[in-house]
Amino acid sequence: MRQSGPVPEQLSKRSLVTVSHAIERAASATAEDGPLVVFALFQRLPYFDRERRRYERIAARAAATVVGLVGADPVLPPPGAYAVSLDENDDLAREWSVVALTPRFGGVLVARDRVEVASDASTVESGRLFDAWWSFRRDEALHEVLRLREVLADRLPADARAAVDETVRRVRDLPAAAGEARVDAAARLLAGRADRAYRTVPTPGRRPDAADESVRILDEAGMAHWTGADAVTASGVLPVALIGVSLGESAGAADRVVRRGAAREAQAVLGVLTGVLGPADRAVRLADREYLLILPARSEEEAVAAAQRLHESVAGQTRSYPFVSFAVHTVVAVTARRPLPVAEVRQALRWAVREDVPVATLAAAPPMV
Structure with missing residues (x-):
């Protein structure tokens, strides 16, 4: 995880799921805002399979959709998407990251697995802890696309790299929207309320x-x-x-x-x-x-x-x-x-x-x- 930009905080998977789904929902929406690029690191296949239908919709709209996970070689990605295999010891194998970028929009979540569980976890999976940060600022998403483009360059086919590079060029030609800070603040409020609502659900058994x-x-x-x-x-x-x-x-x-x-x-x-x-x-x-x-x-x-x-x-x-x-x-x-x-x-x-x-x-x- 890069050290510049927002400072990561310790967050549970439960807290991050809403943000991840919000970025994916934005990426799958119909909008006329230029080419879309999506990168998603899932760690393991079961997590991707849970979201496969969502990524089919994203890949149908995106110029490039890149999915990375451990042991991706036998994985059949959705049409228009690219599966990248991560080695078990690859630094990216510990990441759960999602980034969507267009010339007019950006959303990003970067989470690095701490291999720990929160003391108040209602389930082992939801309580998994990550050092994470997220943002709905376009330029933050741009930085993450550039990072992943660089570290995955030799594992991406030429047409995927070309699509990413064209989107990055278009993004750089336009200034970020002046109201992004307002959207980001609203998203943080909603994510916080969703997390508090989840905490009130009792654990069966x-x-x-x-x-x-x-x-x-x-x-x-x-x-x-x-x-x-x-x-x-x-x-x-x-x-x-x-x-x-x-x-x-x-x-x-x-x-x-x-x-x-x-x-x-x-x-x-x-x-x-x-x-x-x-x-x-x-x-x-x-x-x-x-x-x-x-x-x-x-x-x-x-x-x-x-x-x-x-x-x-x-x-x-x-x-x-x-x-x-x-x-x-x-x-x-x-x-x-x-x-x-x-x-x-x-x-x-x-x-x-x-x-x-x-x-x-x-x-x-x-x-x-």
Whole structure:
């Protein structure tokens, strides 16, 4: 991301979707304002497929439409568009950028993936964080077209480069509109209100399971929603640490009848599980005394440390409350795959229980792109 121009700010994907769609809607509108050029970097194919119909309309009106994403070689772009393949390690592979430019209009969004998730995320996908800036000023869009034209030059066919160059020439022949600042200010107001309205939508499948209302435990339906299994998400962009947890009866544990009650036992268990979670993490109840902790953007080292803290916390509960006595087994995996490999983690957890391995780890699964 270039360093000149607007200073990037930390924004969630949820906050940027409205702006992205506004630029795309403007690009697909019918207008007599000269040749149109559009550049769009999507990171991964599922994000482009979600917008493919929109880009078919844009490409039908534009002089050049360039779509960049990782592994674009087998992608069939809309008629009139050009697909550019980005390598996994390409700096542009971390960008989610959209720019539309005509001699009379410009809109631009440039967002660089932080590979983090906001603490107040309602879903993992919507909470992904970016260093981003956006504008509806034509000259800002011109600068971004020139940047992308330069970095992608050797990957664009000659007719695409010629169309971009002709549009740039026409833009430079005309001064920017005097009222652009007013349009930009209005767009920022609308985007801000859309983001605040989104925050009021409740997350399905979440419910308080402890006296503390801030503690949330997901069921499997809630996990599917929160991790994006029932929406559009993509492998390869965000690592997620998974900790499978089995809480079995300890050998020699006191008979359940003489304990202080199942309710207090359940409350203690939930306190242990949620005690190792950060603000952006979630716990999922998979079965009786079987849980999955989901920690977005965590390394294997961090996840193993969390598993060890869980073991220590359970041991502390046993010392404090004799009626709580569990044999704890955990399995740690870090993956960028979507959907998450929950079945594999559960299978490994059964192995850990059978072999009595307190903390087992799995090699990070390679991203599927």
